[in-house]
Amino acid sequence: MMATKEKILDTAERLIASQGFAATSLRQIISEAQVNLAAVHYHFGSKEELLDQLILRKVTRVNQEREALLDTFEREAGGDPVAVDKILAAFFQPMIEAGCRNPQFVRLMGRLIAEGLIPSIAERHFQPTTTRFIAALRRALPNLSEGELFSRVQFMFGAMSHTVGGLALPVTQIHGDGADFQTMMLRLMAFLGAGMNAPATKEIQMEVQQ
Amino acid sequence: MMATKEKILDTAERLIASQGFAATSLRQIISEAQVNLAAVHYHFGSKEELLDQLILRKVTRVNQEREALLDTFEREAGGDPVAVDKILAAFFQPMIEAGCRNPQFVRLMGRLIAEGLIPSIAERHFQPTTTRFIAALRRALPNLSEGELFSRVQFMFGAMSHTVGGLALPVTQIHGDGADFQTMMLRLMAFLGAGMNAPATKEIQMEVQQ
DNA sequence: GTCTATACTGAGATAGAC
DNA sequence: GTCTATCTCAGTATAGAC
Numbered sequence: 001m002m003a004t005k006e007k008i009l010d011t012a013e014r015l016i017a018s019q020g021f022a023a024t025s026l027r028q029i030i031s032e033a034q035v036n037l038a039a040v041h042y043h044f045g046s047k048e049e050l051l052d053q054l055i056l057r058k059v060t061r062v063n064q065e066r067e068a069l070l071d072t073f074e075r076e077a078g079g080d081p082v083a084v085d086k087i088l089a090a091f092f093q094p095m096i097e098a099g100c101r102n103p104q105f106v107r108l109m110g111r112l113i114a115e116g117l118i119p120s121i122a123e124r125h126f127q128p129t130t131t132r133f134i135a136a137l138r139r140a141l142p143n144l145s146e147g148e149l150f151s152r153v154q155f156m157f158g159a160m161s162h163t164v165g166g167l168a169l170p171v172t173q174i175h176g177d178g179a180d181f182q183t184m185m186l187r188l189m190a191f192l193g194a195g196m197n198a199p200a201t202k203e204i205q206m207e208v209q210q
Numbered sequence: 211m212m213a214t215k216e217k218i219l220d221t222a223e224r225l226i227a228s229q230g231f232a233a234t235s236l237r238q239i240i241s242e243a244q245v246n247l248a249a250v251h252y253h254f255g256s257k258e259e260l261l262d263q264l265i266l267r268k269v270t271r272v273n274q275e276r277e278a279l280l281d282t283f284e285r286e287a288g289g290d291p292v293a294v295d296k297i298l299a300a301f302f303q304p305m306i307e308a309g310c311r312n313p314q315f316v317r318l319m320g321r322l323i324a325e326g327l328i329p330s331i332a333e334r335h336f337q338p339t340t341t342r343f344i345a346a347l348r349r350a351l352p353n354l355s356e357g358e359l360f361s362r363v364q365f366m367f368g369a370m371s372h373t374v375g376g377l378a379l380p381v382t383q384i385h386g387d388g389a390d391f392q393t394m395m396l397r398l399m400a401f402l403g404a405g406m407n408a409p410a411t412k413e414i415q416m417e418v419q420q
Numbered sequence: 421g422t423c424t425a426t427a428c429t430g431a432g433a434t435a436g437a438c
Numbered sequence: 439g440t441c442t443a444t445c446t447c448a449g450t451a452t453a454g455a456c
Contacts, residue, residue, distance in 0.1 A: 026449065038426095147387030154376060155373065158370070162368025195405035201396050246441050246442085248441060
């Protein structure tokens, strides 16, 4: 029966979204899903690979929508570079919509990010999409060195991760104004747009003049 | 003997900086430090509290320097608000210097950030300093709503954390240009300065007009 | 191919003797 | 303060039933 695999995935998703990955034991998952412990290792191999499947199931669609939106903007632009604001919109809009449709999506991703599990596990799921967006940004910001562009993309991921992660933590509710997911993302896009368009730093000169 | 406590702290710091927190077992620490397992629980209570002491020992000085630098800039400004760039400099300079003096500091913090341990453990060590800097930013950016200011501070922490965390991960070395800590921080300050100074979003109007 | 029962190894934590 | 011995619980591995 394939129902076992689905039961495990659904139960794990719910528990991890509400408690976090480390705090959710396989024994709790199998207890609530009413399956056997070894079935988890039969279907997934390990706890980490179970998580991997979970993430894959969630982010595939969002990343497809991201690339599709970027495609649209690139067609509209003809041969010209797509504006930074549009690139950011193509990246964030699909995530905002997924988050508004399904709040558990935000909680789950937030939990995993807060536990530092995304870089090690989900990065390969994001890799192709990331490459596409970096290429678009490189054309939109030709004055930036390769290194500085990569750095800024890293800043973008950091700000986004920390924000989504923060939404799953009780700490953030204390500070801030308790803004919802969509509001935070709109604020983030404004912030990142300005940061991306900032003048390049003068680091090379410092090394050359010495 | 108080030497036991110090031996545990020093050994734990070295091992955690190179392997991470989760991958470093108490049994490995006590083996290399040549102390007994129960001594760790006697002196610290738990593995988490050991980490807490470790972080405290590291960040106290940096945060003092941050506040001292902000004090200086505020005195120089008389009653006027301190410029955003100076506030950012007051925040990042002490960390850059600490990182250049002691590379293990960057590795340790990077590891912990990458594992998602900073929000849950070290936040209270940063709380007073953070409050001071938010107050300074509020004066420098009076056109921002309270909520949007908090959000931008969160973006700043996210970008910073992810960058420092990334420096401890092998993944980042693949992309990017392998820039050193100081270069990354300078790029980050330029990025954040522009982001902080971005125009406010128009979220309130949307709610009011409905 | 799917699943069950059970055992194994290593982790952090604790009680109590010294 | 320190140490031995032990406890509980985690993820994992295997043997074998259907």
